Amino acid sequence: MPDVALAAKTVQLKVLRYRPGQDAEPSYGTFEVPYTDDMSVLQALQTIKDELDSSLSFRWSCRMAVCGSCGMMINGTPKLACNTFLRNLPKGPVTVEPLNNFPIERDLVVSVGDFVKKIESIYPYIIPKTPKTVEEGPYLQTPAQMAAYESFSDCINCMLCYAACPQFGENPAFIGPGAMALLQRYNGDSRDGGQQKRLDTIHGEDGVWSCTAVGVCSEVCPKQVDPANAINQNKTNSAFDFFLRFVRKDAR
Amino acid sequence: MSESRPYRRPIDPKWWWAPGPYRAYTLRELSGVAVALYGAVLFAGLICLVSGPMAWDSFLGFLRSPVSIVLHLVLLAGVVYHVKTWFETLPKTMPKMIVNGKQVPATEITRKAQMVAAGCSLVLVVIAAWAFR
Amino acid sequence: MDHFDADVLIVGAGGAGLRAAIAVAEADPSLTVALVSKVLPMRSHTVAAEGGSAGVIQSTDSLEAHFHDTVAGGDWLCEQDVVEFFVSRSTPEMIQLEHWGCPWNRKPDGNINVRAFGGMKIERTWFAADRSGFHILHTLFQTSTKFPSIKRFDEYFCVDLIVDDGRAQGATVLSPVTGAFTAITARSVILATGGAGRVFRQNTNGGVVTGDGMALAYRHGVPLRDMEFMQYHPTCMPGTGLLFTEACRGEGGHLVNKDGYRYLQDYGLGPVTPEPRNKTMELGPRDRLSQAFWHESQKGRTFETPGGDAVWLDLRHLGAAKIKERLPLIREMAIEFMDIDPALGQIPVRPAVHYTMGGVPTDIRTATSLPGLYAAGECASSGIHGANRLGSNSLAELFVFGHVAGDEAVKFSRGVSASDSGKLIDQAKASAAKALSLRDQKGGGERHAVLRKEMALTMEKGCGIYRDAAGMQATCDKLAELKRRYREVTLEDKSAVWNTDWVTALELGYELDVAEAVAASALARRESRGAHQRLDGYENRDDAHFLAHSLATYREAAAPEISYGPVKITTSQPAVRAYGALGEALEAKKDAAHA
Numbered sequence A: 001m002p003d004v005a006l007a008a009k010t011v012q013l014k015v016l017r018y019r020p021g022q023d024a025e026p027s028y029g030t031f032e033v034p035y036t037d038d039m040s041v042l043q044a045l046q047t048i049k050d051e052l053d054s055s056l057s058f059r060w061s062c063r064m065a066v067c068g069s070c071g072m073m074i075n076g077t078p079k080l081a082c083n084t085f086l087r088n089l090p091k092g093p094v095t096v097e098p099l100n101n102f103p104i105e106r107d108l109v110v111s112v113g114d115f116v117k118k119i120e121s122i123y124p125y126i127i128p129k130t131p132k133t134v135e136e137g138p139y140l141q142t143p144a145q146m147a148a149y150e151s152f153s154d155c156i157n158c159m160l161c162y163a164a165c166p167q168f169g170e171n172p173a174f175i176g177p178g179a180m181a182l183l184q185r186y187n188g189d190s191r192d193g194g195q196q197k198r199l200d201t202i203h204g205e206d207g208v209w210s211c212t213a214v215g216v217c218s219e220v221c222p223k224q225v226d227p228a229n230a231i232n233q234n235k236t237n238s239a240f241d242f243f244l245r246f247v248r249k250d251a252r
Numbered sequence B: 001m002s003e004s005r006p007y008r009r010p011i012d013p014k015w016w017w018a019p020g021p022y023r024a025y026t027l028r029e030l031s032g033v034a035v036a037l038y039g040a041v042l043f044a045g046l047i048c049l050v051s052g053p054m055a056w057d058s059f060l061g062f063l064r065s066p067v068s069i070v071l072h073l074v075l076l077a078g079v080v081y082h083v084k085t086w087f088e089t090l091p092k093t094m095p096k097m098i099v100n101g102k103q104v105p106a107t108e109i110t111r112k113a114q115m116v117a118a119g120c121s122l123v124l125v126v127i128a129a130w131a132f133r
Numbered sequence C: 001m002d003h004f005d006a007d008v009l010i011v012g013a014g015g016a017g018l019r020a021a022i023a024v025a026e027a028d029p030s031l032t033v034a035l036v037s038k039v040l041p042m043r044s045h046t047v048a049a050e051g052g053s054a055g056v057i058q059s060t061d062s063l064e065a066h067f068h069d070t071v072a073g074g075d076w077l078c079e080q081d082v083v084e085f086f087v088s089r090s091t092p093e094m095i096q097l098e099h100w101g102c103p104w105n106r107k108p109d110g111n112i113n114v115r116a117f118g119g120m121k122i123e124r125t126w127f128a129a130d131r132s133g134f135h136i137l138h139t140l141f142q143t144s145t146k147f148p149s150i151k152r153f154d155e156y157f158c159v160d161l162i163v164d165d166g167r168a169q170g171a172t173v174l175s176p177v178t179g180a181f182t183a184i185t186a187r188s189v190i191l192a193t194g195g196a197g198r199v200f201r202q203n204t205n206g207g208v209v210t211g212d213g214m215a216l217a218y219r220h221g222v223p224l225r226d227m228e229f230m231q232y233h234p235t236c237m238p239g240t241g242l243l244f245t246e247a248c249r250g251e252g253g254h255l256v257n258k259d260g261y262r263y264l265q266d267y268g269l270g271p272v273t274p275e276p277r278n279k280t281m282e283l284g285p286r287d288r289l290s291q292a293f294w295h296e297s298q299k300g301r302t303f304e305t306p307g308g309d310a311v312w313l314d315l316r317h318l319g320a321a322k323i324k325e326r327l328p329l330i331r332e333m334a335i336e337f338m339d340i341d342p343a344l345g346q347i348p349v350r351p352a353v354h355y356t357m358g359g360v361p362t363d364i365r366t367a368t369s370l371p372g373l374y375a376a377g378e379c380a381s382s383g384i385h386g387a388n389r390l391g392s393n394s395l396a397e398l399f400v401f402g403h404v405a406g407d408e409a410v411k412f413s414r415g416v417s418a419s420d421s422g423k424l425i426d427q428a429k430a431s432a433a434k435a436l437s438l439r440d441q442k443g444g445g446e447r448h449a450v451l452r453k454e455m456a457l458t459m460e461k462g463c464g465i466y467r468d469a470a471g472m473q474a475t476c477d478k479l480a481e482l483k484r485r486y487r488e489v490t491l492e493d494k495s496a497v498w499n500t501d502w503v504t505a506l507e508l509g510y511e512l513d514v515a516e517a518v519a520a521s522a523l524a525r526r527e528s529r530g531a532h533q534r535l536d537g538y539e540n541r542d543d544a545h546f547l548a549h550s551l552a553t554y555r556e557a558a559a560p561e562i563s564y565g566p567v568k569i570t571t572s573q574p575a576v577r578a579y580g581a582l583g584e585a586l587e588a589k590k591d592a593a594h595a
């Protein structure tokens, strides 16, 4: 990392700071950071932490856009800091804020607990259609059967889609795009037979029906998961189930 | 006692007019109104038709008026925009299309669907032009 | 102080920790598992593994072949009984993952597809595109949510183990969310905290890979084994060290120097063939490839980049379609980070530190020398990797030994009763006070970020691909100095909530201890073997003196003490370790002798 004092070119970062022990509410801190062409926003933040102000807090780990830790608002758009490069941002100061729609715990760190609970609530595991023992070997699954769910399995749980979703902002209990992508990942798997069980989480205001198809979730997703598609497919499922329940009741 | 005190930032009440994708969404939804309005125009015509020749003639008169022509141009623009964006959203609302073991990309679905829609419209216009020749 | 009582405590929720947790929950749902991780489980560094996981599945393959590749790959420093066990258990674990939903790549008929990997005689690497670790970790995490007996402590940082009555009985953990400590007591403890690659400058590891668990055990008197063997991966991004998986070469990628020459043929890895050939050229083992790079660099046949000198990784001949299908992450990284589309341009690469072969020594059932303490995954030295790990063996290791660790911890927990919990909590309080004192001390104004950089630099300088006594000694001295200065650290941030300044300072304490074990073990090994190569008169393997595991024992305020332990040999006597044409010739001779 370049030396702050000697750097020829610098870039200004406006970072939203919030330290619950001392700040009543968030406010911006401004930092001048040496600029190099290959520098990511994450590296700029690390330079701040290592050399200018070690009290700045943010999450990161893999540096390669796969662990999902470093989601934040960069110039107003939810992005991964580690694969957003300064060279690709418009000239002028770069604004960095915590992800929208989540409570801020400190600086760029937001609360993730509710999101994890949502993931857990959708039965995120194979409920085997036909159980098999390890001795019986792997299930067969053709590439076409894999393609049916594969892109939904690429979700890195970065929560950018939640930060982009105005309906989640309005209703924090809304199950939201990422969790629905995961639900669809299992529902679409040829080995799985748990579709009926997962229906409960998709009904109602906190289920898929909060969604008004704004669709920005899919645009900001760094892994092309297309969570909007997962939600909308499940609107169909929810509606069908609603009517089928009547039919079933009548039959009884 | 912990100092932990998570802060909830208020959401922007005007998010729907924020530049970029949010405004595009609002415009897409608003353009749906054009479709409804055009439906209303047709419906008014239908009512006039059943109400007798006098009413029908005044409806035709209205259609020829400059106000109506401007209205129709605006509605046409709205409907075209709606159709275009509706097909752009289509892939997000339908189950995945898998052909030869591969997922058909969204852009391709949109492009083909828009072409079919444009083709159908063209055929309708041609038929209408032929019928009223 | 909060207190949580569990039956089994698992520190670390990467691949190994999650597998262990599931094993406990399946073995006995009545036992409570406390699963602690300093990041959300799916952020653990297993997520970054790209290439895949080894398990014999083709009819032309055999467990013996996997065994021999592994033992020779490890330059005969492997525990051979453990390797035998490992290869036999690996495939069932892969199948288990498949049942849990892992999207392994398939053949057109729906059967599992495997790919070639370095140092492996036959294709046996199960893969999920080039996001194998990602898919494995998410599959395991999601599956783990099925078991109510697993109580997760997400984003809790372990500051110390609780050891009483001569056995491990829990840990003291810190929640950055509140800044408060919890004492977790348990009948048995499993360490699954991953490697220590961050002690080096250019590395492929995530920020969390700081050797915490190794240091935790080490400070409690458990020696660290074979720490001098740090793996350099030959194909990483100059500067950041980010990895371009071996699968690039498994799929047929070439390494060429600045003149466009496939230089590996000059280092006993030829012949050059148009199609990839197992254990030849680019599919040689990692230590050999990284060493070849070093020689090319000495000969001036590499080129300069801002992140150090480099050679080219050429994937262009694979074609855009294959790159997209098999190496999507690599493609994405090259495009996003370097503005290079690998179908059109070559990627500059250089070696970077990747994997910690050594760690907390365990027996074949994952038990450490401290009763009640088990270790699995990269933090453990199970004995399967020897002096050089073969790519794709370490993911497999997570599940084989994670599973065993879970089973063993269950047995141990059932057999013992808890010590007086008041005593254990007192110990936790003392550990918490110690951690707090680092935050609150006045110190001498040392900044831990500076120390960390100096540590990483000196490790790279003295304990790089090639080593000599003077360089290693200088590193040892520097580390001693850094440890002194560490005591004088002053933190700017004294707050309680999400004080990452504090947590990274605690991590640096772990890193310095582990770094010291690496450097001291390296200095003491006067031979060249696998990933430990010397230039100062010890260029050859010396089985007479060093066919032995190094053991570094912690000493307060002094360099570690180095001793040696025996290596278990069952069927494979140490022999010449050869790849390419020579390797094939030797193998043919061996087969003939067998027949």
Ligand SMILES: Cc1cc2nc3c(=O)[nH]c(=O)nc-3n(C[C@H](O)[C@H](O)[C@H](O)COP(=O)(O)OP(=O)(O)OC[C@H]3O[C@@H](n4cnc5c(N)ncnc54)[C@H](O)[C@@H]3O)c2cc1C
Pocket (backbone or CB within 6 Å): C011, C012, C013, C014, C015, C016, C017, C036, C037, C038, C039, C041, C044, C045, C046, C047, C048, C049, C050, C051, C052, C053, C054, C132, C133, C156, C157, C158, C159, C192, C193, C194, C195, C204, C205, C206, C208, C209, C212, C213, C243, C245, C354, C355, C376, C377, C378, C379, C391, C392, C393, C394, C395, C396, C398
């Ligand atoms: C880029 C990359 C690619 C790789 N590719 C391959 C491959 O293709 N094939 C292969 O076989 N191997 C590969 N490896 C190696 C392999 O991925 C790792 O060895 C393995 O994932 C380690 O898993 P683990 O469970 O031991 O540790 P990790 O996944 O690193 O998990 C460690 C866990 O411990 C927790 N932890 C650590 N310290 C503390 C603490 N103080 N308090 C609380 N919790 C703590 C962490 O939060 C985390 O949950 C790769 C490695 C890297 C870096």
Ligand code: SF4
Pocket (backbone or CB within 6 Å): A154, A155, A156, A157, A158, A159, A160, A161, A162, A177, A178, A181, A217, A220, A221, A222, A223, A224, A225, A226, A227
């Ligand atoms: S769907 Fe996309 S944006 Fe949302 S959490 Fe998953 S990877 Fe992130």
Ligand code: FES
Pocket (backbone or CB within 6 Å): A060, A061, A062, A063, A064, A065, A066, A067, A068, A069, A070, A071, A080, A081, A082, A083
């Ligand atoms: S640091 Fe892992 S996604 Fe950015």
